Amino acid sequence: MRRIRIALGSEDGINISPTHLGMAEKFHIYDLWENGDYRFIEKRVNRSPQERKHADPEKRKAVTEILKDCDLFVGRRLSPNFVKLRDNTRFQPVVTEIDTISDFMEELRNFFPHLSDLVKRRKEGEKPKEIPKISKPLKLNHIYGPVPSRRLGFSLGVDLVPYKTCSFDCVYCQLGRTTDKTVERKEWMPTGEVLSQIKEAIDSKGRIDYLTFSGSGEPTLHSRIGWLIREVKKITDIPVAVLTNGSLLFKEDLREELMAADLVVPSLDAATQKSLERVNRPHSSLNIGEIIQGILQFSREFKGRIWLEIMLVKGINDVEEEIEKMVKIVRKMQPDKVHLNTVVRPPSEEFAHPLSISDLERIKASFGQRCEIIAGFKGEREEAYVQDIEGDILELVQRRPVTLSDISHSLGLHQNEVIKYLQVLEEKGKVEAHRFEGRRYYKPGMG
Ligand code: SF4
Structure with missing residues (x-):
């Protein structure tokens, strides 16, 4: 040697x-x-x-x-x-x-x-x-990935809010329960620091197909997201995507800020206040009428591409009347694509169950040509997968039961990145998830 x-x-x-x-x-x-x-x-x-x-x-x-x-x-x-x-x-x-x-x-x-x-x-x-x-590698704490993603290729995630700062507390959220439910827009993360980390990542991270503002909560809560997108556009041709729950698009200043993005992926999981409250558990100031109007207004104004994501949870927002109402909204909205999703990653709440692929296929037909099912069912694989990271996660899990956040801190990987590996390890039976006092712990599996 x-x-x-x-x-x-x-x-x-x-x-x-x-x-x-x-x-x-x-x-x-x-x-x-x-x-x-x-x-x-x-x-x-x-x-x-x-x-x-x-x-x-x-x-x-x-x-x-x-x-x-x-x-x-x-x-x-x-x-x-x-x-x-x-x-x-x-x-x-x-x-x-x-x-x-x-x-x-x-x-x-x-x-x-x-x-x-x-x-x-x-x-x-x-x-x-x-x-x-x-030198010691620069710690890029606002950046994660590039994470291989089916929709966005190699997507470099940009995190603009602290962990679980969100206007919603969705029952299906893969990040766990919302700890700071808010609609306050402010500079949650130092914008200059985020920008310099984006620059550093662009120079050092190899292939990046999209710069994606998403992360540990709702990115549009960051009050300088517009400035950041415009600055990023000055330094790179890499397209910018914003993944948002859409709840704040009724705000004119936010819609204006997002104009510089190339792609916006808003979610709409409900057409009625009742469903909104059951599936998204929103901040008390939010109502479905305003949210729908905000999304419709944004789709009229925005010149880039819009992919609407609809997350369906069995027995909660998949009933026929709800779907019919959503179809009507989508017809008015005319997004470039409609992405149907269901609960395929460990949800925040155990009662959040996925729809079957046949149910999704049936619902997809109502949304027409532009609709795709994006839920990654068992057996499907992302494009790239780093075996070393899988090994590192297994090593941690074998030492003691660990939470998503333990793994993320130990390995210096963003939670969204770790989730992808855990999903594959669970499918292979190499790790098992258990709940204890409301928290999800991972232990070695039988596989
Ligand atoms: S799924 Fe998105 S919108 Fe819903 S609680 Fe989680 S971070 Fe917020």
């Missing part, structure tokens, strides 16, 4: 010396293996002479003698000696801003193939100009 030997300066064996490598009092030597394992080898005292002048060649020579079996020299700063090492020796310099040895070694594992290639080329006599910089 391939191995790289690493030298870094440290006085206490915990932190990397905040100076040039040659100035450290002690060197710590580690081996990093191709499979990501790493091991401390030994500590060596830096017996090289005090630097008489900057980039002293005598000092460089003495340090390379002490570290002659090492491949990688790690420093906190790019010193002139590092440039000379790069241009004249077989040693590969690396610079890092990471403070501790353990964090650095963890991060270094991700760079093994690239560093190993540089080391090999040097051993063969080449002198590559690159001095890699190892």
Whole structure:
């Protein structure tokens, strides 16, 4: 197995010396293996002479003698000696801003193939100009994905509100119960920070087919969503989609803000106040008449595409009279598509059951040509799936029962992303969900 030997300066064996490598009092030597394992080898005292002048060649020579079996020299700063090492020796310099040895070694594992290639080329006599910089990845807490999605391809999710801040508390919500039911529009997340994270993600995340404002609640509650969409449009051609429950579209300022989006996917799960209250459990100030008028008005004004999503819950909003009323609304609205969905992911409430595929097919016929069933039934797969993430989730579940939020925090993945993996793992029988004191816990399954 391939191995790289690493030298870094440290006085206490915990932190990397905040100076040039040659100035450290002690060197710590580690081996990093191709499979990501790493091991401390030994500590060596830096017996090289005090630097008489900057980039002293005598000092460089003495340090390379002490570290002659090492491949990688790690420093906190790019010193002139590092440039000379790069241009004249077989040693590969690396610079890092990471403070501790353990964090650095963890991060270094991700760079093994690239560093190993540089080391090999040097051993063969080449002198590559690159001095890699190892940094901690920027934490993108407002961004998740790209998540493979049937409708939007690789969709980069943008989260604009704190977890479960929503004007609804839908019985089918896959995120659990709403903890902050509100209609207050305000800057729930720092807009500048969200924008810089979107920029960072566009530069670093590979294929993105859609930038999707959705996330941990209702994105239109963010009062600067319009500004954000317009700013995003200045920096990228990637289309912007907004997934909304549609409850606030009666507000003229919000409709205006959404005009810059390419695609808006509003939901409409009810045609009567009774159904709205049963399925969406809205904020007390909301009423179905206003919601429907808002959605209709928006469809008249919006120049982009609109896909209307209708989520049907067995025995709650799937009765014939309700469907007939919804069909009439859809005729007036003329959306580009109608997406019929049902409860295929673990819902907030256990009494929220899915419709059968044959019921959905029957209802689909009433909505006409533009209607599609988008519910992903058992056995269907998303386009891409990362086996490593599946393994990480299984490892957590095997240690102790965990909630969706535990998994999301432990793995640094957004809950919406984790949900997709859990759904597949449940189908395979590898995890099982259990309710305890109102919370859903995941345990190893029998599969
Ligand atoms: S499904 Fe959407 S609208 Fe309904 S409670 Fe969950 S986040 Fe809010």
